[in-house]
Amino acid sequence: MLLNDNSKKLFGKKLLLLIHHHADVDAVASAIALQTVFKEALICAPDGVSSHGQKIAEANNIEIILESPNEWDGTVIALDSPNPEHCGPVPKTENIIVIDHHTKIEGWPAKTEIIHQPNKTSTAEIIIQVINELDLKINKKCANVLLAGIYTDTGQFRHANNETFSSASILCENGAEPQEVISLLDSERPLIQKVTFLKAAQNMKWIQHGKWIIATSIVGSFESGSARHLIILGADIAIVGSSNKKGEMRLSTRASNQIVSKGFNLTKILESICEINEGSSGGHPGAAGYNGTGDTEAIIEIAKQESINKIKELS
Ligand SMILES: [Mn+2]
Incomplete structure (x- = not known):
């Protein structure tokens, strides 16, 4: 009950x-x-x-x-x-x-x-x-x-x-x-969303660590859809950030089923960002978000490094 x-x-x-x-x-x-x-x-x-x-x-x-x-x-x-x-x-x-x-x-x-x-x-x-x-x-x-x-x-x-x-x-x-x-x-997406997803891919950076690929990007909006599309393109971990003029920033992250099934958990990554930079985070092992303030690029970098550290612990 x-x-x-x-x-x-x-x-x-x-x-x-x-x-x-x-x-x-x-x-x-x-x-x-x-x-x-x-x-x-x-x-x-x-x-x-x-x-x-x-x-x-x-x-x-x-x-x-x-x-x-x-x-x-x-x-x-x-x-x-x-x-x-x-x-x-x-x-x-x-x-x-x-x-x-x-x-x-x-x-x-x-x-x-x-x-x-x-x-x-x-x-x-x-x-x-x-x-x-x-x-x-x-x-x-x-x-x-x-x-x-x-x-x-x-x-x-x-x-x-x-x-x-x-x-x-x-x-x-x-x-x-x-x-x-x-x-x-599944009806057609608004043009602005399609353009954002394409820009997210265009500005994407990626690195390979062992067999896993981590992709990062920055967009103006639609960060969660953008992160999801980077996974579809082949990344195992996607970290996409956005910020506004008030200095508030948001991270949206996604992970492939393959890496999640090995024990990788995005909520842990974002919790460690909260410890370093305050803010709030939440979500699931394969899809999680973070809200805080600060430099988007720097915080994406921290999330990427944390992800690499966790990858090293995977079986
Ligand atoms: Mn829900």
């Missing part, structure tokens, strides 16, 4: 569904799914929604507010967000539920109800179980968006496990249409 009596009670209050910065499909889908069973719930994305996240919202006519209220006199449900910084500012409230599947959850106030399932390949899969335990029904819209969350968070099922397919199967029994989801998400 994921839910205790207290968390069940908290679902009965006025709900604010808070999704992480630059919300991805998993986060947006989890919020939309909960809104299909709690019609009055508000969805809030304090730092915007990714382009695919927006697609899912638009296809379902969902309204997402972009500024989080200062206070909330019901329950705030943080989705797909391992720490408060990822979805902040969190409104002042008595009641918080966190539903997440990232490796490490931290920084939430003591009274928070934490539903943490790091073995699940998406938050969407946790939502299926939550809705079941609340004795509510998954309708077609709910099933479709959750399938979209699973589809993207598992990299089109490349990182799926046994349970992922059981969850997807439950969704299909409840009306999800795999082809609808796939054609919505």
Whole structure:
């Protein structure tokens, strides 16, 4: 059982569904799914929604507010967000539920109800179980968006496990249409994204260490998609950075299934950057992100060196 009596009670209050910065499909889908069973719930994305996240919202006519209220006199449900910084500012409230599947959850106030399932390949899969335990029904819209969350968070099922397919199967029994989801998400990318990915490849530097290849690049935006594409090109570890004029910078990192299966873990690399440069990090062994301040190139270099050190420890 994921839910205790207290968390069940908290679902009965006025709900604010808070999704992480630059919300991805998993986060947006989890919020939309909960809104299909709690019609009055508000969805809030304090730092915007990714382009695919927006697609899912638009296809379902969902309204997402972009500024989080200062206070909330019901329950705030943080989705797909391992720490408060990822979805902040969190409104002042008595009641918080966190539903997440990232490796490490931290920084939430003591009274928070934490539903943490790091073995699940998406938050969407946790939502299926939550809705079941609340004795509510998954309708077609709910099933479709959750399938979209699973589809993207598992990299089109490349990182799926046994349970992922059981969850997807439950969704299909409840009306999800795999082809609808796939054609919505695989439709053509905006030009600016395509150009960014090409620039990421153009400015890429790479080194080989043993049989492993580490690629790095800097882009203006879309760093996670850029990192993913460097893996498709043949890198085992991709580290892509971006920064803004305020001096804030972001790293997005990806690792190939091959190196992850040997025990390589990106969250460890980014945690060591937090020790050196503060900031916050989170994610999974094969896909992780870091937010901080400082010189992007220097921090990419540190991440690269840390990766080389970890490669030396692999079997
Ligand atoms: Mn997720």
